[in-house]
Structure formats: C-alpha cells, structure tokens
Amino acid sequence: MLDTKQKENTHRNCFNPDCDELGIYPAPKSRENLREYLYFCINCIREFNKSWNYFKGLNEQELEIEIRKSTTWDRPSWKFGTKTLNYDFERAFKDFDEQKKSNQKNNISKKLQNSYKLLDLDINSSLDEIKGKYKVLAKKWHPDVQKKEEAEYNQNKFIDITNAYKAILKSFTETKK
Numbered sequence: 001m002l003d004t005k006q007k008e009n010t011h012r013n014c015f016n017p018d019c020d021e022l023g024i025y026p027a028p029k030s031r032e033n034l035r036e037y038l039y040f041c042i043n044c045i046r047e048f049n050k051s052w053n054y055f056k057g058l059n060e061q062e063l064e065i066e067i068r069k070s071t072t073w074d075r076p077s078w079k080f081g082t083k084t085l086n087y088d089f090e091r092a093f094k095d096f097d098e099q100k101k102s103n104q105k106n107n108i109s110k111k112l113q114n115s116y117k118l119l120d121l122d123i124n125s126s127l128d129e130i131k132g133k134y135k136v137l138a139k140k141w142h143p144d145v146q147k148k149e150e151a152e153y154n155q156n157k158f159i160d161i162t163n164a165y166k167a168i169l170k171s172f173t174e175t176k177k
C-alpha cells in the first residue's frame with residue numbers, strides 16, 4: 001500500500017487503463033525514446049518489463065554496439081524504478097549473448113559441412129573412411145604428381161583438401177573431449 005507521502009508525490013494513474021493503482025514506476029516509452037516515460041504501478045510495470053524487448057528491431061551492427069555498451073558499463077539511462085525491474089534488461093542482454101554464441105556454433109558446423117563436401121564425404125562418415133578418402137585425394141592432387149602447367153592451380157586444391165581434412169579431424173577430437 002502507498003503511504004500519504006508517496007500519494008502526494010505521484011498524481012498519475014497507472015498507464016494501464018484497466019488498472020486503478022497509481023503510476024509510480026517509470027518505463028521508457030520506446031527504445032528510440034529512452035528519456036520519456038510511461039508510469040505504471042508495480043504489477044503493471046512487471047508485465048511491461050516482461051514484454052518490452054529492448055533489442056527488438058535492431059540489426060546486427062546495432063546489436064554489437066549495444067553489447068559493447070553493456071560490457072563497458074557505459075549504460076544509458078534505462079534504469080527502471082527498482083533494481084528488480086532492471087533485471088529484465090540484464091536477462092535480455094544475456095539471452096541475446098547466448099543466441100549469438102549459438103549462431104557462431106551453427107557457422108562452424110556449416111564450415112565443417114563444406115569440408116565434408118570438399119572431400120566428397122558424407123557427414124556421418126567414420127574416421128577410417130575420412131582418412132581413407134583423404135589419402136586417395138591427397139595422392140591425386142599432390143603437387144608432385146601434377147603436370148607442370150596445372151601445378152599452381154592444383155596446389156590450391158591440395159591445400160583446400162588438406163585444410164578440410166584437418167578441420168574434420170579436429171571436430172572428431174573435440175567431440176570426444
């Protein structure tokens with residue numbers, strides 16, 4: 001319950017039209033307008049914080065900037081009424097960070113998929129199959145066995161195959177860890 005002093009300080013009603021409580025907790029109107037506030041009661045601002053996605057609509061570069069801001073503690077004035085309510089921002093940031101890490105994981109697996117493709121191997125190939133295949137391809141594309149006029153081009157092919165093979169081997173040891 002609000003005491004008299006709080007009532008005197010806040011003559012606004014909660015922004016939620018269905019709510020009869022006083023609006024004492026400020027929330028930024030929008031991401032573009034962090035200094036203008038709407039005022040809610042404690043229950044409504046909790047709801048507001050849950051649904052307010054600070055990062056929504058930002059492109060990747062803008063998100064990077066926001067992350068950098070957060071990691072250097074150079075935070076703009078988006079502190080909400082109480083410490084508890086600030087939690088949702090922290091969480092949104094954490095969620096985004098995790099999302100980013102998982103995207104990176106997907107990129108690595110895509111790279112790995114390309115390595116398998118380059119060696120003309122199935123993604124489920126056994127280690128023996130991979131080694132066998134590499135042996136055949138390395139022999140075929142090794143610069144020593146190439147015609148002189150093709151050697152330069154095929155040297156790249158040999159390097160590509162070797163790099164792909166290394167990447168696949170590495171993924172094998174990483175899975176076993």
Ligand SMILES: [Zn+2]
Pocket residue numbers: 014015016019020021040041042043044045
């Ligand atoms: Zn309310």
